[in-house]
Amino acid sequence: MVVGICIGETSLTEVTFISDEMPKVGEYVTMEYDGKKVLGMIENLIRGNDSLNVDINDFKAIQKISRIGGEDNYIKGKVKILGDVNDNLKLPRTPVLPGTEIQLADEEILDEIFNVKNPIKLGCLVNQSDVDVNVEANPILSRHLAILAMTGAGKSNTVSVLIDQLLNYNVPIFVFDMHGEYKDAEFPNGAVNVIRPKINPHYMNFYEIKKLVNIGGNSFIQERHFRKAFKRAKRDITDGVAQTNNFLQIMYDILEKDSLVEGSDKQIIDVMNKIDDAMDRYSKLFDKDIGNILSNIKKGHANVLDLSQVDESVASVLVSHILRNALQRSKDAAHSGNKKDLLDNSVFFILEEAHILAPNKRDSESKRWIQRVAREGRKFGLGLCLVSQSPKTVDHDALSQMNNMIILRLVEPEDQRHVQSASESLSQDLINQLPSLNVGEAIVLGLMSKVPTLVKIDMFKGRRHGDDMDIVSYFKDSLKREEEEIKRAEKETLDMGYDY
Template structure:
């Protein structure tokens, strides 16, 4: 089906066309010239009328002209060149010939485009629901992914569909679950393995615990006392002579004993006070009787770290602890030269609320290790997925390392600019489409897909929490129940012989 004709000057990357029909933004088209069949994507459309392209300020005059000049309407558009269909989508070295017809791409051509070796089925084309959109799994795992959307645009559904598809390949997925959405979820392709937010202090470094105790980087004397108590407490745990399961309590007891020595430094008491304050809030995350938290990760499972009951400080410590240990373990395995062991310890990390864990304009311990995994993880089999409904507040360095993106509806201009600055392949025309996406529709681009794609994401077939609460129905039903209870009590009173 012919949808337009190229006109004006053309280039190797884009062409303009004019049409008497109305195609749709996001549709794929083909152009045949110079022995090539070139695929393109409609990125922009405008409508106009030659009779009304003048400065007319009279409403009645415009009304009359619009009736007379109805046949003067035209449609113009812009097509982004994607590559030669018959040459593995390589960009052509010659521009399209002006006057070339533009045709809607055949279903057979599109099916071939979305045919990949290790498919992850995200959904179907927005404009052609009979064409499935499959992306390649390996680039997602090795080159990272960002899933970005405003609240209510379908982000959680997209994450669930992705997880379920990865489970089909027995990939160990690890979700940092900030709101408890996934701990009771059910996935058709695998099971959920809930991991408690607890750490064996034997596997923690001093900086992680110092973060919890709020000892600043310039408190050199306090840090010296803290470091000494930390080392002694770790040794007691290692030797099996620790009097308590509470690591902070052990440190506190060591410092308390030191403080009773005549002439001891008064700052020891300051450190004790900080530890005592932290014990009230954070001591429940320590457990010397569990192993390394990484040993709890199961293959072919969604490994969910439930962070819904901890505050931001604890979440940051837990995230940094797990990412740091994962990277160190993988680096150690890489040095052995045994690639099978390295792959056996591969993990795909999904970070919900990435703007909290990797904030753009402030530092945090979790942010530092998220950046490290984003830069180095692909060399050691560690994949990363950043999920956020506030892209503008996600660390730019980490976001720019995400070589794949699934972007659902974004309305906020600052969010759009931040995402565009982090992605080389997100054009201004595609950015302009983000506010008009419906719930569940997304722009997919990056190494996982041969071409930028407008996708209608599949509905997740399992079960999860996290949907909006039906507040109105709750209160309607609660009032109704109260009225029924009142009538029942009145009836019971009447049955007992009492009268009002």
């Protein structure tokens, strides 16, 4: 089917065309010229009328022209060149010849595009529901992914579909669940393994706990006292003589005894005060009776760290601790030279609320380790998925390391600019489509897909808790319950022989 004809000057990356029937944005087309068959995607469409131009300001004149000038309407569009169908989608070396017909891509070409070795089925084409969209699993796991959308656009459903598809491959998935959406979820292709937000201090290094207690880099005397207490506390836990699970309390008690010694340094009290302040914030974080969190990860499970009951500072500590240990463990396995050990330690981390854990304009420990895993993780089998409804506040360095993106509806221009600056393959025309996407529709691009794609994401077939609360129905039903309770009480009163 002929969509249109190329007009004007063409380039190696895009062509303009005129059509007499309206095609759809996101449709794939082909152009044959110079012995090549080139694939493209319609990225932009406009309708116009030469007679009804914007320079006419007389309403009655416009009315008259519109009655007789309907035949002057035209449809103009822009096609992004994706590559030569017969040469592994390599970009052509010569531009399209003006006057070349543009045709809809046939089903055989589309099937070839979405036929991948390790398919992750995300959904179907927005404009062709009979064409399934499969992306390649390996680039997602090794080259990272960002799932970005405004609130209510279908982000949580997309994450759930992705998790369920990855479970097909027995992949160990680790979800930092900020709102408890996935702890009670049911995935058709695998089970959920809920992990408690606790850290055994034995697996924390000195600098992690030092940051928790806010011992400054130039506070050398305080650091010396703190280091001494840290070593003794670890020894007490290892020897089994500690009287409490609270690691900070153990350190506090050690320093308190030191402070009672005649002539002791007054700065011990300053360290105790900082530990006391940290205990208010982190007292529930430590548990000396559990193992390393990473040892609780199960293959083929959605391993969910429930962070819904902890504040942002505790969440940041947990994220940095887990990512630091995972990266170190994988590096140790890589240096051992045993590839199997390296692969056995592979994990795909999904970070909900990435704008909180990796903020763009302030520093945090979690942000530091997210950046490091984003840069180094692919060499050591660690994958990362950043999920956010506020892309503009996600750290730009981390976001730019996401070589794959699933972008649902984004309306705010600053969000759009931030995402575009972090992605080389997101054109302005695709950016312009983001506000017009419906719920559950997304632009998919990156190494996981051979071509940019407009996808209607499948509805998740399992169960989760990420939907908005039906507040009106709750209070409406509560009113009915109150009325029924009053009637029941009145009936019981009458049955007892009382009358009003």
